[in-house]
Amino acid sequence: MTIEEALREASKRVKKVATRPRLEAEILLSYFLDCQRTTLHLLADRELENAKEYFKLVKRREEAEPIEYITGRVSFYDLELEVGPGVLIARPETELLVEKAAEIVGEKKIERVAEIGVGSGAVSLVLARRFPHLHITATDISDKALEYAKKNLLRYGVEDRVKLIKCDLLSGVDEDIELVVSNPPYISEEFNLPDPVKYEPKEALFGGKRGDELLEKILECVKRREIPYIACEMGYDQRKSIEEISLKLGLGKPIFYKDLAGLDRGFIIKS
Numbered sequence: 001m002t003i004e005e006a007l008r009e010a011s012k013r014v015k016k017v018a019t020r021p022r023l024e025a026e027i028l029l030s031y032f033l034d035c036q037r038t039t040l041h042l043l044a045d046r047e048l049e050n051a052k053e054y055f056k057l058v059k060r061r062e063e064a065e066p067i068e069y070i071t072g073r074v075s076f077y078d079l080e081l082e083v084g085p086g087v088l089i090a091r092p093e094t095e096l097l098v099e100k101a102a103e104i105v106g107e108k109k110i111e112r113v114a115e116i117g118v119g120s121g122a123v124s125l126v127l128a129r130r131f132p133h134l135h136i137t138a139t140d141i142s143d144k145a146l147e148y149a150k151k152n153l154l155r156y157g158v159e160d161r162v163k164l165i166k167c168d169l170l171s172g173v174d175e176d177i178e179l180v181v182s183n184p185p186y187i188s189e190e191f192n193l194p195d196p197v198k199y200e201p202k203e204a205l206f207g208g209k210r211g212d213e214l215l216e217k218i219l220e221c222v223k224r225r226e227i228p229y230i231a232c233e234m235g236y237d238q239r240k241s242i243e244e245i246s247l248k249l250g251l252g253k254p255i256f257y258k259d260l261a262g263l264d265r266g267f268i269i270k271s
């Protein structure tokens with residue numbers, strides 16, 4: 001079987017789970033052969049050795065495992081992060097959260113940030129690289145997430161400016177924080193997840209029975225500690241409840257932002 005034939009066959013097999021089957025077949029093959037995707041075109045007529053092993057990867061994808069868990073990597077901004085089972089795959093919409101947090105850091109000359117729910121490290125990593133003066137304390141309750149975050153911070157050389165702490169919310173953070181940034185779990189436990197998302201850790205997805213329970217706890221924590229700025233991602237249908245919680249706590253009216261699909265996706269509060 002040639003490389004081109006293998007790609008055609010793999011595209012057919014992953015079609016039912018992949019929106020761009022050919023692209024995914026190529027990503028899997030370039031990962032398998034440890035080469036650039038563009039190189040595959042040059043090798044199209046070459047015989048694919050070990051085709052059986054390649055089709056084992058294709059089978060995992062056919063069964064709806066996220067491609068990022070199979071290849072062990074995800075792109076976020078210009079970075080390539082290591083990910084795997086046990087840690088959330090950073091999503092493109094979270095780049096908007098980073099932009100919102102970056103605007104506040106730049107505008108208010110912020111030096112101390114805390115991230116709640118660091119996951120693979122995506123958000124803290126981009127902020128730390130963009131603002132060399134910034135000190136970030138990033139928390140998570142998951143050992144696996146903290147393991148990946150550590151690897152990714154080390155890979156990009158910002159481990160001395162992003163301190164990782166295993167704790168609930170900010171319970172293990174003693175220093176004064178000026179900005180909290182968070183993409184917390186915010187899906188309702190009653191929501192039926194699509195197949196690929198079922199592979200991701202529950203503690204990274206579900207925020208409680210309603211979905212916004214952890215967001216509420218974050219806002220209470222920010223209020224209690226008198227942290228002046230917050231930037232959070234949220235679910236597209238949580239605008240009303242977040243506004244109510246924020247006003248009830250006396251944090252003021254949140255400023256909401258939308259994602260590229262035009263859905264409410266997050267908010268900032270400057271109190």
Ligand SMILES: C[S@@+](CC[C@H](N)C(=O)[O-])C[C@H]1O[C@@H](n2cnc3c(N)ncnc32)[C@H](O)[C@@H]1O
Binds near residue numbers: 091145183185
């Ligand atoms: C949606 S993921 C976000 C990961 C990463 N920040 C990103 O955007 O890709 C949420 C993260 O919050 C963590 N988490 C859940 N509950 C938490 C809590 N009470 N305190 C701290 N972290 C928590 C989860 O383990 C998970 O890594």
